[in-house]
Amino acid sequence: MRSLIKPISMVIALCCAMTVQADTVSELEQLINKWLQIENQNNKLNTHWLEQKSSMEQTLTLLDAEQQQLSELNQRRKKSTSELTQKREQLVTKQSELENDQQQLNEQLTRISQQLLSLQVQLPPPLLSSWKNTGDLTNSQLNTTDKLQTALKMLGLLRDFQQRISIHEMAILHPDGQEVWVKQLYLGAAQAWFVSEDLSYVGIGFPSDLGWQWEFDPSINAEQVALGIAVQQKKRAADWVTLPILSYAKNTQKGAK
Structure with a gap:
């Protein structure tokens, strides 16, 4: 009877050992699978990170270039604004000079017109007729340019005569x-x-x-x-x-x- 129990015990012990070993193998397989999954995810993360890094580096490069362009544009704008301000000041000065010249021209033209009108009665009839055909300096609707041209034509006719x-x-x-x-x-x-x-x-x-x-x-x-x-x-x-x-x-x- 004892001889029979001993083999049975050994078989049971062996079975138990095999069961424990099978569970261990299963746990190892699960761990390995999880590790592989984690490693795969890690690889994906690394790949994704590399892709994102390359994209971000390109974006940073573009942003740096854009910032450089904006900085240059801002510098040009400041320079252009400064030049425009200077030109505006020059134009204002020039306008003031032109207005002063215009006033002097009007005063001189008024004096010349008065002299021509006083001289008109003393002109020979043919020359007087030519003057009248040239224009009327007493016409208040004539602008400065027309009066000046009329006066110059009259003086030219007088010189030629x-x-x-x-x-x-x-x-x-x-x-x-x-x-x-x-x-x-x-x-x-x-x-x-x-x-x-x-x-x-x-x-x-x-x-x-x-x-x-x-x-x-x-x-x-x-x-x-x-x-x-x-x-x-x-x-x-x-x-x-x-x-x-x-x-x-x-x-x-x-x-x-």
């Missing part, structure tokens, strides 16, 4: 009340002579305080006046012409009285 001998024709009033058609020879804007076609009427023209004056003077050689006109019109060959300049001076003084 002064620098040449010119021929014109018109009717002038005789002291007896009749109009006489005459040819006129102008020596600039300060002296003129006239003669009728038949040489019956002759005289001089001159400016005075009363305006431009025509004076019939039979003592003047009508043929000389006619000759001067013909030479100027190239109808006669160039020749010496004697005309009474001194007579003009006397008549100017007479007109001034």
Whole structure:
């Protein structure tokens, strides 16, 4: 009986040992699986972290570049603002200078206009007609530019008339009340002579305080006046012409009285 119990006990002990060993193996397998799972998760975390790190490094690089650009832009903006302020100050100064120049120009233009208007009555009729066709300096609707251009045109016409001998024709009033058609020879804007076609009427023209004056003077050689006109019109060959300049001076003084 004892011999039988002993093998049975051994079998039971062996079975128990095997059961314990099986449980240990199972626990080890579970631990290994958990460890593998943790390791796998750790690898995934590392991989994810590396990916995130690379992305964040790129983002930081972009942010640094953007910050650099913004800093440069801000510097340029400050510089541009400073330049704009300087230019604005320069423009304000320039505007002030232009306004001052404009005021001086207006004052000078007013004086010139007054002088031209006072001179206007003393002009020879052809020149006076040209001036009137140029413009009216008394027109209050003219702006500064138009007035300046008109004044310059008038001065140009006066200069041109002064620098040449010119021929014109018109009717002038005789002291007896009749109009006489005459040819006129102008020596600039300060002296003129006239003669009728038949040489019956002759005289001089001159400016005075009363305006431009025509004076019939039979003592003047009508043929000389006619000759001067013909030479100027190239109808006669160039020749010496004697005309009474001194007579003009006397008549100017007479007109001034």
